[in-house]
Amino acid sequence: MTDKKSDKAFTSLLPIFAFIKPYKVMVASALLALLLTASVNLSLGQGVKFVIDNGFIAGSQEQLSSAILILIGLISLLAIGTFCRFFLMSLLGERVSGDIRKAVFNKIVTLHPSYFEENRSGEIMSRLTTDTALLQSIVGSSFSMALRSFLMLIGGIIMLLITNLKLTLIVLVCVPLILVPMMVFGRKVRKLASSSQDAIADIGTYAGEIIQNIKVVQSYNHETKEKNAFGSEVEKAFEVAKKRVRQRSFLIAVVIFLTFSAISFMLWIGGMDVLSGKMSGGELGAFVFYAIMVAMSVATIAEVYGELQRAAGSATRLLELLKVKSDITTTDSPIEVEKSNPIAVQFEHVNFCYPSRPDAPALQNIHLSIPNGKTVALVGPSGAGKTTMFELLQRFYDPQSGEIKLNNADITKVDLSELRHTMGMVPQHPILFSSDVWHNIRYGKPDASDEEVFDAAKKAHAHEFIENLPQGYGSFLGEQGVRLSGGQKQRIALARAILKDPDILLLDEATSALDAQSEYHVQAALDELMKDRTTVIIAHRLATVLHADLIVVMDKGKIVDTGTHSSLIHSSSLYNRLCELQFDKAAS
Numbered sequence: 001m002t003d004k005k006s007d008k009a010f011t012s013l014l015p016i017f018a019f020i021k022p023y024k025v026m027v028a029s030a031l032l033a034l035l036l037t038a039s040v041n042l043s044l045g046q047g048v049k050f051v052i053d054n055g056f057i058a059g060s061q062e063q064l065s066s067a068i069l070i071l072i073g074l075i076s077l078l079a080i081g082t083f084c085r086f087f088l089m090s091l092l093g094e095r096v097s098g099d100i101r102k103a104v105f106n107k108i109v110t111l112h113p114s115y116f117e118e119n120r121s122g123e124i125m126s127r128l129t130t131d132t133a134l135l136q137s138i139v140g141s142s143f144s145m146a147l148r149s150f151l152m153l154i155g156g157i158i159m160l161l162i163t164n165l166k167l168t169l170i171v172l173v174c175v176p177l178i179l180v181p182m183m184v185f186g187r188k189v190r191k192l193a194s195s196s197q198d199a200i201a202d203i204g205t206y207a208g209e210i211i212q213n214i215k216v217v218q219s220y221n222h223e224t225k226e227k228n229a230f231g232s233e234v235e236k237a238f239e240v241a242k243k244r245v246r247q248r249s250f251l252i253a254v255v256i257f258l259t260f261s262a263i264s265f266m267l268w269i270g271g272m273d274v275l276s277g278k279m280s281g282g283e284l285g286a287f288v289f290y291a292i293m294v295a296m297s298v299a300t301i302a303e304v305y306g307e308l309q310r311a312a313g314s315a316t317r318l319l320e321l322l323k324v325k326s327d328i329t330t331t332d333s334p335i336e337v338e339k340s341n342p343i344a345v346q347f348e349h350v351n352f353c354y355p356s357r358p359d360a361p362a363l364q365n366i367h368l369s370i371p372n373g374k375t376v377a378l379v380g381p382s383g384a385g386k387t388t389m390f391e392l393l394q395r396f397y398d399p400q401s402g403e404i405k406l407n408n409a410d411i412t413k414v415d416l417s418e419l420r421h422t423m424g425m426v427p428q429h430p431i432l433f434s435s436d437v438w439h440n441i442r443y444g445k446p447d448a449s450d451e452e453v454f455d456a457a458k459k460a461h462a463h464e465f466i467e468n469l470p471q472g473y474g475s476f477l478g479e480q481g482v483r484l485s486g487g488q489k490q491r492i493a494l495a496r497a498i499l500k501d502p503d504i505l506l507l508d509e510a511t512s513a514l515d516a517q518s519e520y521h522v523q524a525a526l527d528e529l530m531k532d533r534t535t536v537i538i539a540h541r542l543a544t545v546l547h548a549d550l551i552v553v554m555d556k557g558k559i560v561d562t563g564t565h566s567s568l569i570h571s572s573s574l575y576n577r578l579c580e581l582q583f584d585k586a587a588s
Contacts, residue, residue, distance in 0.1 A: 016135060016315055019096045019103070026092050033084035034144065038151040040078040041293065042159055044071070085144060093140015101132045104321055112327040113396045114355040121208065127321055131314035138311040146304040149297040156294040163287045164279060167266050174262035199237035206233050259295040266291060327355075328395055330416035337414055337422075341407035344504060344534040345370040345393065350402035352392060362388045364557045366402070370550075375535040377545035379578065380554035386538045388557075390506050393536075394420055424502030428509045428538070430493035432481030437466050437473040440481070440492050444500035452499060459529065460495035462488070498529055505535040509544070542582050551575070 020027060105128060116124075160168040210217055210226050217226055270284045350366040353359070363385045370376045378386040391397055392404055395411055404411050411419055424444065432440050441453050448456075453473070457463040465488055469475035481489045497505065507526070523544070539545040546565045553561040553568060553575045561572035568575040 015319055016096075016100070016139070019099050020092070020139065022099075023092055023095060026088055026095075030085055030088035030092065030144070031147075033081045033088065034148055034151070037078055037081035037085055038148060038155060040074050040081060041152060042155045042290075043074055044078075044289065085148070089144040090140045093136045093138075096139045097132050097136030100135060100318065101128060104128050104132065104318060107322055107324065110326055111324060113391075114327065115324065117354070117356045123202075124321070125208070127314075127317050131318050134311055134314045135318070138307060142304045142307045142311070145300055146308070149300040149304070152293055153297040153301070156290045156297060159290045160287060160294065163283055163290065164270070166273075167270055167287055167291075170262070170266050170269065174258065177258050177262075199233075199240050203230075203233050203237055206230060255298060259298055263288070263291050263295055328398060328416070331413050334415035334418070335409055335413045337407050337409045337418070339407055339503065342372055343369050343405075344372040344374075344407060345536070346403075346405040346408070347389070348403045348405065350392065350399045350404060352388065352397065352399040354388075354397070361557050363392070363399070366557075366559060368552060368559060368562075370534060370536060372407075372534055373532050374549040375530055375537065375547075376550045376552060377537045377539050377548040378552050378554060379539050379542060379545065379575065380560075381578075383556070384554035385557040386554055387508065390425070390508065390536070390538065393506070394423060394425065422503040423506055424497035424500045424504070425506045426490075426493050426497045426508065430481070430489045432477055432484070432489055432492060434477070434479045436471070436476050437469070437492065440477065441473075441495045441499055444496040444498070448499055453495075456495040456499035457491075459498050460491045462491035462495050465491075494526075503534065505530060505533055507535065508538045509540050542579055 108124060108128070157168070157172070207230060210230070217223060267288060270279065270287060273279045274281055274284050345368075347366045347368040350363055351361065352363040353361050366385075366389070378389065380386060392399055393411075395416060398412060406414060406419060406422065433443070438453065441456060442448050444456070445452070454463060457466055466473055466475075475483075477483050477492075481492065484492070537545055537548065542565075545551060548565070550562060551565060551568055552559055553572050555574055560574055561568060563571060569579065570576075
């Protein structure tokens with residue numbers, strides 16, 4: 001069973017070589033340099049033998065000088081080859097690591113939102129950073145060391161056999177004694193390495209959440225509590241890491257002890273043979289050189305073996321992520337969307353449950369037609385399903401049953417990018433990126449000119465406060481726009497949607513974060529923007545939707561009534577109750 005696990009660990013690293021394939025020339029050059037350095041290393045033993053027998057023992061200064069010059073020449077070749085090998089392999093590691101990061105990130109940004117409900121962002125970030133960094137070390141360093149040590153091991157054993165058969169047999173008898181602890185402790189290292197990576201991911205997740213919500217932490221005076229909690233997480237990770245380091249250190253120590261004990265025993269026997277005249281001092285010197293080379297190779301392989309076991313866990317985690325199939329995919333044969341259809345959006349008997357809550361229906365038998373160029377408002381208490389309709393419309397999720405149509409075309413048969421391009425979303429809680437104003441507004445249209453950005457900002461009533469920022473449109477807004485007020489962030493998000501100029505505008509209470517004066521101006525801009533444009537509004541404040549062409553009243557995932565404000569006041573008890581909570585009865 002353990003052998004199968006070990007085989008599986010190394011098998012899990014094989015797909016990583018697919019990322020190395022495009023760089024065959026670099027790999028071939030590195031291998032050539034590796035063969036050169038291995039050959040020179042093996043030649044050094046003969047150089048040592050030559051120096052001892054023809055220099056020291058022969059007592060010839062000329063031969064000694066010649067031998068030393070040859071030795072220096074070999075060492076120079078070794079240095080050049082080592083530089084080429086190290087440079088090329090390290091460069092390869094960096095390149096492959098970057099390619100893996102890009103592949104993982106490219107996969108992440110295409111995954112369905114429900115994946116992120118079931119998987120922690122800290123763990124995903126750990127895969128993107130820590131795991132890829134470990135694989136970079138394996139490809140750029142450890143793999144090269146392992147291959148070099150393997151060549152040196154094989155070459156060293158061959159040279160040992162050529163130099164002295166009896167002593168070589170002694171060395172070979174000791175090899176199994178060294179390999180057994182490598183296999184046993186190596187498996188333990190791999191298991192502990194996987195646990196260590198998971199513990200690091202937990203630390204990242206916890207720290208990220210606290211930093212993101214630092215104002216809440218400080219307002220409740222929980223700094224000390226969070227320090228202690230984070231310290232506890234760090235200590236857990238440390239304990240796992242300590243066990244891993246102990247096992248790996250013990251593995252290396254055992255291998256080194258057994259290896260050099262075998263060399264010492266072999267040196268004693270060889271020394272006795274030199275004293276008895278059975279072999280020359282140069283032969284013993286060369287044999288010791290090769291024996292130490294073999295020993296160091298075995299020790300390096302033992303160390304790299306632990307690294308490979310650890311990397312196997314990282315490779316498995318990364319490959320699992322790369323193999324994830326998104327639940328939301330674009331069709332291979334998308335259909336054309338006719339924009340002249342009188343009905344812009346249509347929900348036909350849609351039923352939906354979130355994947356994380358399969359037993360709690362979010363929408364039940366939704367049937368709704370939204371006319372082209374009209375304004376439709378979705379109202380109702382929290383949890384009624386209003387935001388869910390927006391998410392289904394943008395295909396962040398697909399319904400379990402029923403159809404959603406865009407201009408009479410089933411949205412699952414429309415190209416996904418084209419579908420989302422037709423819509424512009426302004427959420428209730430605006431999302432801004434850690435960049436400047438230019439980037440955040442241009443997110444709606446990356447190729448927009450400066451004048452188009454200015455125009456969108458003016459329509460969103462954001463131009464004036466942007467101009468007053470320290471660097472104007474070039475001002476850095478901080479993480480998630482932390483340097484702006486809620487109302488300012490909302491207007492930046494609105495400018496982004498205005499710049500996109502979508503066919504369908506989705507507003508999730510887009511004016512909720514504005515003061516009265518700003519709301520008046522932005523609402524005027526919205527009224528201009530919504531002309532001849534299909535607009536769907538999620539409204540918590542009913543004053544913003546009094547003049548909507550159609551108001552849809554929702555409750556518990558169902559549509560309970562539709563109509564205009566004046567008709568719903570008389571026909572819908574729920575709508576009437578919502579109005580009473582927000583308006584004076586006289587105003588109603």
